[in-house]
Amino acid sequence: MVTRQTIGDRDTRLSVRDLAALRENLHEQRLFRREQLQQIASATQGRVERPPAGQSASRIEVRAQLAASARMVLADVEAALARMDEGSYGACHLCHRAIGRERLAVVPQARYCGRCQQVREAGR
Secondary structure (H helix, E strand, C coil): CCCEEEECCEEEECCHHHHHHHHHHHHHHHHHHHHHHHHHHHHHCCCCCCCCCCCCHHHHHHHHHHHHHHHHHHHHHHHHHHHHHHCCCCECCCCCCECCHHHHHHCCCCCCCHHHHHHHHHCC
């Protein structure tokens, strides 16, 4: 587990308390996404190919996109929890440097440090 992070000359540590808070956040996100997916599934269960009266195709498309997004975030959260369990949480997948504590506080499932995330997004 990455517990000591150096960003420039500033030493930032992921304490046991930090990791516990991040883990709790990830568990809450996982629960929220699972519930979200269940709600979406129950809203569409038993429906035929044609949308019910008053429900447009665009609403169905929005629901499908929402479900896809929720599944993607859920997968990222599950992967972050697995990295915590295996001891590699907090290390960037590209440069292998520590991901900043501030970034993890905002995006606890982050796989990349801020710099590498920007490079990835610029390449799209």
